[in-house]
Amino acid sequence: MSETESAKIAARLDRLPSSRALWKIIVLLSLGGLFEFYDLFFTGYVAPGMTKSGLFTPSSLGVFASLAGIKVAGFGSFVFSTFAGLWVGVVLFGQLADRHGRRPVFTGSLLWYACSTLIMAFQHTGEMLNLWRFIAGVGFGVQLVTIDAYICELTPASLRGRAFSINQFVSFCVVPAVALLAWVLVPTVPFGLDGWRWVVLIGSAGAVVAWLLVQRVPESPRWLALQGRVQEAKAITVEIERRVEAETSTTLPTPHVEPVQDDGEARFVEIFSQRYWPRTLMLSVFNLAQVIGFYGFAAWVPTLLIARGITVTHSLEYSFIIAIANPLGPLLGTVFADHFERKTQIVLGLVVMGLSMLEFAHVNSPAVLIALGVVFTLAANIMSYAYHNYQAELFPTRIRARAVGFVYSWSRLAAAFAGLGIGYFLDLGGVLAVATFIAIAMLVGIVAIGVFGPSTKGVALEHISH
Template sequence: MSTDKSAEIAARLDRLPSSRTVWTMVLLLSLGGVFEFYDLFFTAYVAPGMVGAGLFKPESLGFFSALGPIKVAGFGTFVFATFAGLWVGALFAGQLADIMGRRVIFTWSMIWYMVCTAVMAFQTTGLELNVWRFIAGIGLGVELVTIDTYISELIPSRERGRAYAVNQCITFSIVPVIAFMAYAMKDTQPFGLAYWRVIILIGSVGAIAVWFMRRHIPESPRWLSTHGRVEEAEQVVAEIERRVEAEKGIKLSPPDLSAVQSEKAERGTLGEVLRAPYLKRTIILSIFNMAQVIGFYGFAAWVPTLLIDRGVHVTQGLAYAFIIAIANPFGPLLGVLFADKFERKTQIVGGLLVMAIVIVLFSMASAPPLLVVLGVLFTLASNIMSYAYHGYQAEVYPTRIRARAVGFVYSWSRISAAFAGLVIGILLHHYGVPGVAAFIGVSMMVGIVMILLGPATRGRSLESISR
């Protein structure tokens, strides 16, 4: 009986019309993501202040100085600690959302990284900064996994693509804001603190407001029903339906149960992610994540250096990099127009293909205006690819293991990102931008091949995709 009820609940969610009620949930989840991205992207902008304060000299790094032999030294240890924390959070702690629920983990992971980041802002040695950055990164990794999982389960199937596009448009909007604040506050001491400490603290303070908003986000009815809490799931769906009917002035029609498919009402395990019928999807998405992040973060993190290598003056290079950064939210914004009109796989492959072509053209160009245009095109394509794959990897697994699976495949991008920067640095030193372009281009081709092997998802219920 609970299995039939679970299928009915899923059908009732998928038949909801577009409404302010539904999109308010997307907005609130996205606001949580804003401060994750703030925390993730401030790294490049606080680097000058941290390095200038002498916090990453060998004597300040403690045991982190042992990373020197593998060319991870100085501020690189902070980046390494960031991605190491994200990896642990995504792989090991991400599954907590399958065990304890989406809402509770969304809330407490936010508190986790908010508190840890605030503590980190007051540390006085590189060792202490790195330790707290690693701990905060665990919370960030959990939060990123939980939001992707949450959106897929709350939003009707015909609007999931747009939901992810809106989510990433909102979250990426914080990137140029961070860049501007760092520029405006550089070499100042607001409240008697170094500017980089204030930038870090702003993220923690802002996250407090989002934490209070979380009470307006219900637990995932799909998660509740698969854990045998059918009555609670029924209450959540009934309340959403009540709000939609009041908002639209309509009476919702009964859901079409003729093609309803149900999921197993049981608790999943991480081992299920690595067994048939999901093993193929796990391998495909793990390799894809290792490949895509080379282009996504590889270009974003190195764009000022790449511009300078193409002959652009340092000061101009930083200004041009800021212009390129402004493009970040516009890729997903464009995606709102077509996110649910084309297959998710098509959007991912299209984004990767454009990235591969543009990076080759970038390596051959020398005129600053053309470099900026190509940089903007690369950023737009990479962020269209990003929202599409974040939605895709959450769609292809069943509710009982969705957070575990997303955490597992996504964790490989964290490992890849940690070492891709090292490889790009070596290639840039020995082969210049053409060497970097070849590395990114080949990686994009690998990503394309992997995605083409995956299932189609557009407009399908989560339950039918997972079967």
Template sequence: MATDPAAQIAARIDRLPSSRTVWTLVLLISLGGVFEFYDLFFTGYVAPGMIGSGLFKPESLGVFAALKPLAIAGFGTFVFATFAGLWVGALLLGYVADRFGRRTIFTGSLLWYMVCTAIMAFQTTGFWLDVWRFIAGIGIGVELVTIDTYISELIPGRMRGRAYAFNQFVTFCVVPLVAFLAWSLKGTTPFGLEYWRVVILIGSVGAVVVWFLRLGIPESPRWLARQGRIEEAERIVAELERRVMAEGHAQLPEPQVQSREVSGVGRFSEIFSPTYLRRTIIMSVFNMAQVVGFYGFAAWVPSLLISRGVHVTTSLEYAFIIAIANPFGPLLGMLFADRVERKTQICIALVLMALAIALFAQASEPAVLIGLGVLFTLSANVMSFAYHGYQSEVFPTRIRARAVGFVYSWSRIAAAFAGLAIGILLHGWGVPGVATFIAISMAVGFVMVLLGPATRGRSLEAINE
């Protein structure tokens, strides 16, 4: 076992100490996710501007006009297009990172996002806005799967929890920014453009800078080794070790090879094999459940506030205040991410989310609404970093990207239909109807994650031996 080259590569990665070199890798990968999160979260904040432009009136929606009974004049079609694109990207193209490598797909999908989102910003009908939103979503879906896979393979096992927490701290820092931009630019026409178009373009233009920063990230040595490209993997790991020791760290300990995975190119069918079928089902159902709460609140918070009697302009201000909480959930999580079992973190967060949304549905005082919104957001983001790490840990390197893509895709398609469902519930039953839908979904997610394996502090190879 100890002579297996791929297992040796993995053991050498897992012995690396917490260092500037390792955390720089996490930072660079995280910067790649910043504009994907910017894109996902501007949905709720640009909704009032898009609706005010008349883009979601029946005559602008074309074949989507059949959805006109939805609340907020058909904006649910935009939410649907977003997550339908993410679903296609995660499900049908998630395998490409297993086939062509993490680094290649990591950079290529960002380029896809930049181009498609820029085109989307200049559309003048709801129909074509939705079409380009769908196309851009495909690239984002591939990107998010690749980021999760990348972090799990490059970071030592004892640091993975904090790495995912830090990753989401960085990416969620952009949520208050997009909320602030939407709030501060509302009613203005920068460069002669409607404010919501400028909000979209800022994400696309800013991603260009990040694209260059990401060129310094190496390919995953674990992936290279499993492809039989041992020499390339050796060079990357040796360079990481050299940089770590140059920082002044003591001589690295001998690598401890505890277990080994099967090498070679994996097959999609493996995720349904007796070894991984249980995990596939658990994480697929969990993903469908968790996304109802996570994006059901985040994408609709201004509209939920309006339904609680808050004026449309004031709702953006309150939404901005709530959005400020986004980075602090993962930041607080760094204190316990590697000390508490991943499943426990997820379950506690789901319970708090259900309680917060139930109370939110009954509240009317601005301070209470904001406080409950902050509590929900903090809990949702703890749940998010914990489960992103968890679902990447429970599948082996040879099929990790396609497995994560498959289970994650169920959250994308569930979010697409949840966006439509929440629009209908909000229109017919108000915030209490939405809150009931979210609370039930959190309960389903709670049950599912309890059935999964423990992963804290274990190497990827030991989890998937």
């Protein structure tokens, strides 16, 4: 029964046209997910303030000082704690959304993030700062896995590309905002509280506001139908249809139902089954590779600019200018996201990232350096929205969150150590060595997706997963 009803619900959702009602849901979900980006990107900007507070001396770090054995020292321990928390979140708790629903896990992770970050902002030793950073990372690691599954399941097949591009546009709008906040606040001590603490607290307060907004987002009807909660799934679908018809003043076409088997027991080991293991391996390798370029540049851009001869003051200014480009890549994607294969967009993004990074290592003009930084950022964020969509499409609803969590976890693990690699190559051979390292990683990602990735454009989720 759940299989039949799930097929009917899927068909009804996939025949919905573009409408304000649908985009409102996507924007609300995106606002909820915005703070994962805020949190990740404030990491590099608050570093000087945290270091000035004396939080990263060996005595302050306590047990975290032992990370020096793997060459993780000082502020690097904070970065390591961030991505270690993300990794634990996506690996151990990503499955919660498959078991308990997209909505409760998504909203719960927002509260988790808000509370743990609030506590983190008032820590006075590096040891406790890193502990609460790890705990916060677990929370928003779960959130990111859930939001990909959520958007994928609520959006019609013909609009999935645009949905993810708008999601990432909203999320990346926070990057220049956090860069500006850090620029203004970190050097100051408003009301006797270190500026970096205010940057953290603003993120925590914003997450609470986002939690209030996403209370208006419905549960995934696809997930409900698979759990046998058919009446709830129908009620949500009917309400969405009613709003769309009222807005567009048209009668929706009759849904074309094609029953697809998707009612098996949800088990983690299924991602290694004969049907899915090639996709699991492909996406795991891709995630290991892409994060080296994505965060390798974003987190190190001020340092890389200094290495190209730019002063510290100007490097922060230029970094802010480059940061402004972050939301523009996904915004451009709204024009073509559903017109080209997702894998094609990912591959082209990786190509541009690799080439622009190699050129970045050879030029000295500040204007050209900024231009190349903007090009790299645009390509990286087009690649980002496309692959978040792509990896959520490749697995069935019953295991989507845990599958995305597993393959995405490799990017979190790689990010925890990518900074070590960037630092090593920068010391070994300057920006050219870093650029070569990133370009090779991009080539690995290109081969993984370009050679082994299936096509998904305009295809129903239930068909892609088979």
